[in-house]
Amino acid sequence: MRSVLSLSLLILLSACMGGTEEPPQVQTPVVAEPEPTPVENIEVVLPDAQLIQGHTPRDVQAALGEPSLVRRDGNVQVMLFEQPSCVLEVIFFEKNADDHFRATDINARSLRGETLEADACLASLLGDGVSLDLPSP
Numbered sequence: 795m796r797s798v799l800s801l802s803l804l805i806l807l808s809a810c811m812g813g814t815e816e817p818p819q820v821q822t823p824v825v826a827e828p829e830p831t832p833v834e835n836i837e838v839v840l841p842d843a844q845l846i847q848g849h850t851p852r853d854v855q856a857a858l859g860e861p862s863l864v865r866r867d868g869n870v871q872v873m874l875f876e877q878p879s880c881v882l883e884v885i886f887f888e889k890n891a892d893d894h895f896r897a898t899d900i901n902a903r904s905l906r907g908e909t910l911e912a913d914a915c916l917a918s919l920l921g922d923g924v925s926l927d928l929p930s931p
Contacts, residue, residue, distance in 0.1 A: 841926040843912035848931030880915035
């Protein structure tokens with residue numbers, strides 16, 4: 795019994811002594827950063843507002859929708875297409891009493907009256923990806 799007790803005591807002491815070994819080091823895996831995706835130069839093509847010139851009021855309404863204002867004074871007719879970012883103004887002129895009104899001027903302005911690019915205003919009016927669809931004048 796004494797030998798069993800001595801052996802147990804010896805095992806306990808050796809377990810308590812512990813080694814001077816350092817704990818194993820955990821290596822953090824190296825994660826490669828993904829390569830940046832090259833950005834292609836995307837060319838934004840605005841519709842050409844001047845393509846409206848020569849068209850009748852009916853053609854313009856079919857392409858742009860209902861105007862917010864139509865004013866007729868003699869041989870001149872004006873249509874305004876308002877939206878939050880700008881107002882597109884299309885001016886029609888009737889050369890003779892027998893002729894149809896034809897678009898002669900296209901202008902754009904902010905709601906405060908500042909002059910804007912007509913092409914950009916037309917693009918905003920048409921919406922993303924929508925092209926100007928007009929018949930031949």
